[in-house]
């Protein structure tokens with residue numbers, strides 16, 4: 001068997017002009033990666049329908065959609081001298097230096113095309129010293145900044161509100177070291193998650209975090225948002241896996257807490273403060289993280305389930321029978337699957353339809369053992385009539401294809417022009433009730449599209465998420481952002497969650513989007529302590545202002 | 552109009568999404584612990600035969616999935632049966648590697664014994680990339696053959712096949728019995744549903760040792776070495792358009 005031939009065959013297989021000729025390729029995902037997550041080439045029935053506006057509309061300035069946010073009067077405005085100084089440190093993109101608004105567009109606008117800042121300057125430091133010099137200068141001059149990773153954040157935290165300088169971390173993208181005995185990886189903050197994972201794959205290891213935006217997001221951004229993702233169930237949160245952080249404080253101090261130790265009970269655990277701090281107390285320039293062995297065997301099954309009660313039963317049985325090899329348990333509702341099908345034009349791997357879909361993944365070290373366990377589980381689920389139908393990936397290509405029906409959901413939802421996104425944590429038994437209640441509300445207000453009124457502003461009300469972590473993504477795709485929809489959603493959703501002692505932001509963070517609602521999940525004493533921490537690190541409040549916890 | 556007995560030969564190979572690594576001997580691919588799955592072209596053959604059944608119903612008397620390979624090839628046969636094949640036949644080759652001619656010879660005997668009158672198989676298997684089995688089988692049987700099928704139509708005893716050819720397609724017509732090899736655009740193989748996966752476990756899977764197929768199967772070629780493709784040269788970045796133009800000139804492209 002000749003490896004060059006194998007590769008050639010695959011190349012031949014993929015060279016064919018017709019997309020449909022490449023069975024079960026992860027077309028959606030590759031499309032996303034190549035296009036920087038904006039333009040997806042799709043065969044779409046929807047785009048041609050009247051009223052389905054393509055997502056090309058100009059994005060409103062955040063400053064206009066949030067008139068109650070005022071530019072901080074303490075902040076200076078950029079001068080020619082400032083720009084000359086930054087230019088002496090590292091590459092910059094500046095209108096003063098001939099960059100156009102178009103050049104700055106991708107740094108000013110967020111992934112959802114919902115938030116848009118007005119910066120005229122982007123700096124791209126290459127070293128920790130560069131970051132230190134930049135922040136020290138900004139702190140002295142009182143110039144506000146926004147740390148920016150891959151700009152895939154979903155709460156408007158990664159783009160400016162006004163003219164804050166964007167400190168883009170993409171030029172700091174080297175792996176610093178990897179220890180194959182302990183599995184500890186140390187790398188710059190700007191390494192793209194997927195690149196870190198590929199680097200580890202070649203060495204038999206896996207990055208303990210995986211999420212749909214992996215082709216663009218940075219590991220530094222992941223740590224800054226404490227991203228949860230698809231395998232939290234298995235590998236735990238970044239609070240456990242991140243061993244160390246190197247960060248630059250607003251005054252330019254380099255905090256070297258790049259520990260390579262799993263255990264270190266010597267004083268306050270400072271790195272923890274940076275995990276999930278969303279660029280408000282300093283810039284993360286490097287991380288060290290402990291990475292597990294890459295599983296040798298993986299199975300993926302996609303199941304069809306008739307009710308949310310049955311989804312919960314499936315979850316219980318799955319944990320019971322798969323225990324240590326279970327690595328993901330994702331739930332998608334029928335609406336999400338229909339929308340992915342509509343937007344991508346692909347046919348769904350499961351023939352029938354039912355209200356709920358569940359994706360199960362196992363990761364283990366012995367294929368035979370895993371196959372047997374998964375086979376037995378699926379058989380039991382069928383025989384006990386807990387699930388209606390399902391399928392199992394027989395090849396790596398099928399593994400990837402099945403995953404696209406979960407990972408492709410956020411992208412597909414963005415197709416109509418806008419999405420209201422809620423990322424919430426609710427006790428499991430009531431997880432899906434929120435979607436039903438919101439749907440009923442949209443319907444009673446006459447906002448939801450129906451066969452009779454297909455052009456109503458709300459395309460659909462969709463629920464999916466990391467069931468294994470009690471984490472629901474409630475998404476409301478719309479044909480355009482609309483005050484009536486906002487009024488119907490807020491504070492309704494937050495009050496609903498507060499009543500159940502849930503979290504209004506499970507894994508996406510606060511940014512601009514959730515900042516004013518944090519009181520629904522945190523008490524005044526907690527918030528006061530957080531405020532003191534912020535003041536201690538960043539007395540001039542130059543770090544990512546107008547977001548997160550506000551004074 | 553004759554009833555149809557379809558034979559679908561398949562092979563279990565290194566999963567096509569996995570990068571092959573050369574074993575220490577330098578003469579084989581290291582398969583230990585690697586993900587193996589059905590040769591992608593074979594999925595298309597199975598799908599094609601199942602679609603024929605869906606269209607022609609009872610006229611399709613039998614769909615037999617066949618594999619010559621190690622015991623583990625049972626997995627591939629079960630997958631084929633979950634997708635819709637009626638039974639499986641495994642010729643257990645243990646550790647013997649068969650060359651395409653040997654496989655074709657075995658297939659000829661299977662065809663004769665099973666009274667198959669349509670053989671649908673992949674145009675190649677992505678491991679050794681030989682692309683010869685279908686043609687040799689047609690030669691041994693003295694049957695007509697249509698290679699690289701992008702479409703297969705059956706009317707009476709006539710089979711019409713649209714073939715992939717460089718830059719376009721060619722449509723040919725022939726009479727049963729016939730050998731058809733499948734190409735990528737033929738169809739989009741289905742996912743086996745759980746009930747069908749379970750049913751497949753109960754379908755008949757017959758095993759026959761290689762020695763029952765007699766003489767003349769030994770290989771004629773010896774692998775001397777395997778070499779990986781040269782690593783790709785990293786790309787370079789240019790600062791601006793004029794940088795790119797001068798680079799292109801430097802490379803003699805302009």
Ligand SMILES: Cc1cc2nc3c(=O)[nH]c(=O)nc-3n(C[C@H](O)[C@H](O)[C@H](O)COP(=O)(O)OP(=O)(O)OC[C@H]3O[C@@H](n4cnc5c(N)ncnc54)[C@H](O)[C@@H]3O)c2cc1C
Nearest residue numbers: 149150151152153157212218220221224227228229279284
């Ligand atoms: C398709 C899609 C799927 C997603 N799925 C998930 C999911 O499953 N789970 C989940 O948790 N999240 C998910 N997200 C959102 C997630 O928060 C981000 O994708 C990711 O973690 C952010 O990384 P980034 O590099 O893009 O950061 P950015 O978006 O650039 O920044 C996010 C925040 O971190 C700050 N920041 C970035 N880099 C640094 C740094 N080096 N130092 C200090 N602060 C910094 C920014 O100021 C900003 O506040 C998804 C997003 C998309 C688009």
